[in-house]
Amino acid sequence: MRTRNHPAAADLTLPQVLHALSDPVRLGLVRKLADGGEQPCNALDLAVAKSTASHHFRVLREAGIILQRPEGTQFMNSLRREDLEARFPGLLEAVLRAV
Amino acid sequence: MRTRNHPAAADLTLPQVLHALSDPVRLGLVRKLADGGEQPCNALDLAVAKSTASHHFRVLREAGIILQRPEGTQFMNSLRREDLEARFPGLLEAVLRAV
Numbered sequence: 097m098r099t100r101n102h103p104a105a106a107d108l109t110l111p112q113v114l115h116a117l118s119d120p121v122r123l124g125l126v127r128k129l130a131d132g133g134e135q136p137c138n139a140l141d142l143a144v145a146k147s148t149a150s151h152h153f154r155v156l157r158e159a160g161i162i163l164q165r166p167e168g169t170q171f172m173n174s175l176r177r178e179d180l181e182a183r184f185p186g187l188l189e190a191v192l193r194a195v
Numbered sequence: 196m197r198t199r200n201h202p203a204a205a206d207l208t209l210p211q212v213l214h215a216l217s218d219p220v221r222l223g224l225v226r227k228l229a230d231g232g233e234q235p236c237n238a239l240d241l242a243v244a245k246s247t248a249s250h251h252f253r254v255l256r257e258a259g260i261i262l263q264r265p266e267g268t269q270f271m272n273s274l275r276r277e278d279l280e281a282r283f284p285g286l287l288e289a290v291l292r293a294v
Contacts (some may be wrong), residue, residue, distance in 0.1 A: 110293050115217035118210050184293040190285035194209050 100157060100171070101166050105179035108160040113184065116159035122152050123195045126161065126175065130192050134174040136167075199256060199263050199270075204278035207259035212283065215258035221251050222294045225260065225274065231289050233273040235266075 117123060121142055128140050142149045153173065156162040160179060180188045188191040216222060220241055227239050241248045252272065255261040259278060263270040279287045 102251065110290070111217050111219050111222065114213045114290070118214035118217055120210050123210065180223060183230065188284060188286055188290035190289045191209070191213070194283040 099166055102163060103160045105160065105176075106152060108179065108183045110184060112159045113161060113180070113187070116155050116161055117191055119152070119155075121148075122156055125152060125156065125192070126188075127192065129162065129173060129175045130177075134165075135170050136170045136172055138170065138174065141160060176189050198265055201256060201262060203261045204259065204275070204282060207278065207282045209283060211258045212279070212286070213261060215254050215260050216290055218251070220247075220255075221255055224251060224255065225287075226291065226294050228261065228272060228274045229276075233264075233271050235269045235271055237269065239272065241281070 100160075107118065117126065121144060125140055125142060128133065132139075137149065140187050142152065144152070153162070153164065153171075157164050163174050165174070166172075175188070177188060189194055216225065220243060224239055224241060228234065231238075236248065236252060241251065243251070252261070252263065252270075256263050259275055259282075262275050264273070264275050265271075274287070276287060
């Protein structure tokens, strides 16, 4: 399984990060990753179709909110907390307090 | 000029607030209102067509981010800082630090 592209921390933009977070399913996913640490996609029960779930993971990855690391036949997902904190101090914590 | 509808503070939702903030023009508008306090629409030079500006003001108003108060032939715009802080502590401040 090939490695997926991720934006560099310096390339994260506030509009794209806010847009990626502006969806209830994606906010729920971010909440689960904040609570449970790195997890495979299938452990994050999103209650949506697989193609829809893939879309949400991609939006979060392309915005720089999650890291997707290949492991065996699946991807392990984690929040890019340090990168987000460095670029937008306090933003992710404020979102997590509210969700 | 009639008063426009605004959502009650208790009805603000995080996805809608984040979506309203996920646009560079609207972020610029929020920045100007944070810096300059209450201002009429025409003092906030958005460098976009009037209909586009109206759209952006409406998105911010409907999300509960700005208050539009009629005064004479125009609207005065201000940030709903206290309402936002009460509902989503630290969120607006984190956004303003980054924009």
